[in-house]
Structures are given as C-alpha cells and as structure tokens.
Amino acid sequence: MMKIDFSGLEQNASLRGNPNELLSGLSTAPEFQIPNTNDFDGFQKESIQMVKPAKGTTTLAFIFKEGVMVAADSRASMGGYISSQSVKKIIEINPHMLGTMAGGAADCQFWHRNLGIKCRLHELANKRRISVTGASKLLANILYSYRGMGLSVGTMIAGWDEKGPGLYYVDSEGGRLKGTRFSVGSGSPYAYGVLDSGYHYDMSVEEAAELARRAIYHATFRDGASGGVVSVYHVGPNGWKKLSGDDVGELHYTYYPVEPTTIEQEMAEVSVS
Amino acid sequence: MTKEHANWSPYDNNGGTCVAIAGADYCVVAADTRMSSGYNILTRDYSKITQLADKCAMASSGFQADVRALQKHLEARHLIYQHQHNKQMSTPAMAQLLSNTLYYKRFFPYYAFNVLGGLDGEGKGCVFTYDAVGSYERVGYSSQGSGSTLIMPFLDNQLKSPSPLLLPAKDAVTPLSESEALDLVKTCFASATERDIYTGDKLEIVVLNAKGTRREYMELRKD
Numbered sequence: 001m002m003k004i005d006f007s008g009l010e011q012n013a014s015l016r017g018n019p020n021e022l023l024s025g026l027s028t029a030p031e032f033q034i035p036n037t038n039d040f041d042g043f044q045k046e047s048i049q050m051v052k053p054a055k056g057t058t059t060l061a062f063i064f065k066e067g068v069m070v071a072a073d074s075r076a077s078m079g080g081y082i083s084s085q086s087v088k089k090i091i092e093i094n095p096h097m098l099g100t101m102a103g104g105a106a107d108c109q110f111w112h113r114n115l116g117i118k119c120r121l122h123e124l125a126n127k128r129r130i131s132v133t134g135a136s137k138l139l140a141n142i143l144y145s146y147r148g149m150g151l152s153v154g155t156m157i158a159g160w161d162e163k164g165p166g167l168y169y170v171d172s173e174g175g176r177l178k179g180t181r182f183s184v185g186s187g188s189p190y191a192y193g194v195l196d197s198g199y200h201y202d203m204s205v206e207e208a209a210e211l212a213r214r215a216i217y218h219a220t221f222r223d224g225a226s227g228g229v230v231s232v233y234h235v236g237p238n239g240w241k242k243l244s245g246d247d248v249g250e251l252h253y254t255y256y257p258v259e260p261t262t263i264e265q266e267m268a269e270v271s272v273s
Numbered sequence: 274m275t276k277e278h279a280n281w282s283p284y285d286n287n288g289g290t291c292v293a294i295a296g297a298d299y300c301v302v303a304a305d306t307r308m309s310s311g312y313n314i315l316t317r318d319y320s321k322i323t324q325l326a327d328k329c330a331m332a333s334s335g336f337q338a339d340v341r342a343l344q345k346h347l348e349a350r351h352l353i354y355q356h357q358h359n360k361q362m363s364t365p366a367m368a369q370l371l372s373n374t375l376y377y378k379r380f381f382p383y384y385a386f387n388v389l390g391g392l393d394g395e396g397k398g399c400v401f402t403y404d405a406v407g408s409y410e411r412v413g414y415s416s417q418g419s420g421s422t423l424i425m426p427f428l429d430n431q432l433k434s435p436s437p438l439l440l441p442a443k444d445a446v447t448p449l450s451e452s453e454a455l456d457l458v459k460t461c462f463a464s465a466t467e468r469d470i471y472t473g474d475k476l477e478i479v480v481l482n483a484k485g486t487r488r489e490y491m492e493l494r495k496d
Binding site: 031032033034035037039044046047074078081083084085086087088104105106107108109110149150151228229231242243244245246247 | 276279282283372373375376377378379380381382402404406407408409410412422435436437438439440442
C-alpha cells in the first residue's frame with residue numbers, strides 16, 4: 001500500500017475539529033485524492049496524455065563573482081501548440097531567493113509557492129533567513145516523496161545566504177546537485193554551448209547579464225519549444241533584482257541587423273537612369 | 274497472460290469554447306452553449322459560465338460533470354470566505370483559489386479548461402487562464418476549449434499587447450472599448466463555429482463592469 005508523504009502540506013494543528021470536507025482545506029492542508037484503480041501507473045500515464053502539461057523550455061543560472069545570474073525564456077507549449085508566450089518561469093520565492101521553472105508548469109508553480117511558505121515559516125520559527133542549501137533540501141525531499149507519481153519538475157534554486165551565493169539543481173526524480181553552472185530544459189544544450197564558451201568567474205554584472213541573455217536567445221533560435229521573452233535576474237547580497245526582459249524576435253535583429261544587399265542597390269540605379 | 278485494460282473511462286469531453294477579454298474598466302467572459310459527446314449533441318442550451326463573485330466569472334470547457342463539481346466547490350468556498358471575512362473575494366484571490374483547487378486533484382484531475390475573468394481591486398479588467406492541473410497566468414485575453422486553436426491566433430492578431438515580462442512592465446489590458454470588445458467576441462465565435470464541430474448553437478456573454486453584471490446572448494449556427 002503506497003504511503004504518501006504529506007509533510008509538504010502540513011500546517012499547525014487545527015484549533016477545533018473540522019470533520020467537514022469543504023472546511024477541512026482551511027485549517028489543515030487538503031489531501032491529494034487518489035483514483036481507486038488497480039493500475040495506478042497506467043491511469044497516470046493516460047491522464048498525463050489527456051492533460052498534457054506545458055513543457056519545453058530553456059532556463060539557466062550560474063554563479064560568478066558578483067552573485068548569481070538567472071535567466072529563462074517564456075514559452076509554454078502543449079505538444080505542438082504554443083499555449084503561452086508570457087509564462088513567468090523565474091519564480092520569486094522570497095526577496096532573496098529565486099526558483100526556475102521547467103517541466104510541468106502547474107507542478108513547478110505549486111511547489112515553488114509551497115516552498116516559499118515553508119521558507120517563511122522557517123524564518124518565523126528560527127528568527128533567521130533559510131539558507132539556499134536548506135530551501136533546496138526541503139523541495140528535494142518533497143519531490144522525492146512523490147517520486148514515480150508523474151510530477152515533472154526541473155528547477156534551480158538560486159539565492160544569496162550567509163555563505164554567499166548558492167545554486168542548486170533539484171528535479172522530480174529526487175536529484176539535488178550543488179553547482180556553479182546549470183541549464184535546464186529542451187533548449188539547454190544550446191544554452192550550455194554559449195554559456196560555457198563565454199563564462200569567466202570575474203565578469204561584471206553587465207557582462208554576465210549579456211552572456212545569460214545571449215545563451216537563452218541562441219537556445220530560442222534553435223529550439224522550437226523555447227521562445228517569447230528572455231528574462232534576466234541578478235541575485236546579489238541584498239536580494240534579487242530583475243535586470244531585463246527582451247522579446248527574442250527583436251533581440252535577433254539587434255544581434256544580426258539586416259544590411260541592404262548590393263543587388264538591391266544596382267536595381268535602384270537602373271530604374272533612375 | 275495479457276492484462277485487460279478498462280474500457281470505461283471516468284472522463285468524457287463535452288466540447289465547447291470559452292473566451293475572456295480584459296479591458297481598462299470591464300471584462301468580457303463568453304462561451305458557447307453546445308454540449309456534445311462524440312458526434313452527438315446532448316443539448317444546445319447549456320451554460321458554461323458561472324458567476325463566482327460580484328466581480329468575478331468563470332467559463333470552463335471540457336468535461337462538464339467535472340466543471341459542475343468544480344463550480345460547486347468554488348461557490349461553497351466563496352460562501353465560507355464571505356462568512357469569515359464579511360466581504361466578497363477579489364478576483365486575484367479567487368484565481369489562486371482555483372489554481373490550488375485544481376492542483377489538489379493533481380493525481381485525478383478535473384478535466385476542465387478554465388478562464389477566469391473579472392475586475393481586480395482597482396476596477397481594471399483581469400483575465401486568468403489555466404491548464405487542467407492549475408498552472409495559471411494573468412493575461413489580457415484568452416480562449417480555452419475545442420475552438421481555442423482557431424480563436425487564439427485571431428485574438429493575438431487583434432489584441433496582442435507587449436508581454437508583461439518586458440522591462441519596464443506594461444499593462445496587459447486591451448485599449449478597446451466595451452462595445453468593440455463585444456463585437457470582437459461575437460466575431461470570434463461566429464468564425465470558430467464555421468470550422469469547429471463542437472462549437473455553435475448559441476453564444477452566452479457575461480459583461481462585468483463597475484455598474485454590475487449583465488448577460489447577452491447571440492444565436493450561432495446550429496449545424
């Protein structure tokens with residue numbers, strides 16, 4: 001019999017008994033209903049097909065001298081259909097920590113919001129801000145307990161705590177990796193190419209932002225599932241700040257401006273004479 | 274021994290299309306009234322729109338039994354909220370409630386594709402669009418359902434505004450007037466009805482503005 005770890009949803013005990021199903025969601029967290037089938041995996045596979053969560057993305061984050069740079073595109077696709085070009089893939093967990101979204105949009109949104117709540121509770125209980133290590137561990141443990149149930153989350157937790165800048169990669173398989181450079185999503189191979197070749201630890205904030213922007217732009221150029229707007233955020237000792245949001249279509253022409261060709265000029269001369 | 278899989282599915286798709294458009298001081302939420310199952314039309318007169326609060330309406334296409342259960346759940350939660358807080362829920366709050374309600378059935382989803390429309394705290398129009406498991410986004414306009422792939426490109430062409438992710442952040446609401454937006458919605462559905470078999474019969478439009486809520490109907494092709 002499967003036991004599901006609901007510690008991710010636990011809050012303080014209710015003040016008075018609430019046997020009512022509707023009210024039970026108010027003082028304690030509502031529970032996840034499970035379908036009553038023999039073939040749970042098959043059901044989940046089918047319902048995922050039916051529901052088809054939005055995925056396909058490019059996100060990246062890296063640590064450098066001045067902190068952490070985080071960037072992402074904004075396209076959400078359902079199969080071949082672009083369901084949105086303006087998805088917020090960089091999630092503001094709290095003023096000092098950011099999370100990125102890749103995989104199932106609802107999974108990432110919900111669990112990042114839940115992580116923000118737990119980080120706040122940690123602050124209230126311990127009178128100090130939670131570390132990036134701690135926050136990523138909280139998320140990783142929750143995702144591990146739902147392992148095999150079909151959640152699709154590929155996220156990076158970036159923040160600045162007492163130990164300095166911190167960056168962790170956490171996924172729905174239960175993986176958690178500490179590192180200095182990550183890119184997640186269908187466009188990540190393209191982003192890695194640009195990011196790895198241009199990276200120096202001693203970059204300035206502007207250089208790092210431009211590198212992140214270019215890496216995402218090139219991924220959107222080659223990957224059909226990535227596109228929209230490149231958002232770039234910087235996490236410094238005083239928290240995160242959004243540096244830019246640029247439409248990828250317009251960015252193309254700033255990197256590769258159109259020049260008039262000589263043939264066109266010749267034609268113009270002929271028609272005048 | 275090959276395993277026999279169930280022929281019975283708890284879900285069905287009743288078709289239909291929903292659209293919502295946000296304006297500077299109004300919001301339009303519209304849906305057709307056809308309910309189908311496969312090639313059969315079950316009824317021509319089924320409302321997919323429900324008014325959740327004074328300034329908030331939701332339109333949902335997909336499996337109407339799940340939609341009805343979802344509407345009842347939200348209406349009940351709103352009533353509890355009113356008892357506890359002595360005021361109506363704001364549209365952004367209702368939007369998050371809907372998202373959480375959908376996600377709590379993550380492993381047995383509501384087969385409902387929703388658009389939520391209403392007026393925010395400042396009286397500006399806002400539209401929230403959802404997937405079936407609760408991921409949501411505030412947008413200036415949206416469509417969901419069987420005709421959405423036909424309607425969305427048209428709305429993008431007519432209404433597309435600068436992305437809210439650009440810096441500095443720009444407003445997502447359309448500069449159109451209320452009557453222009455209504456005409457646009459009617460045009461959308463007339464076109465979608467031509468090319469989508471699950472959309473048609475009648476169009477129900479709910480308009481929310483500072484004066485209150487009103488409903489309008491328009492006949493669509495019944496074939």
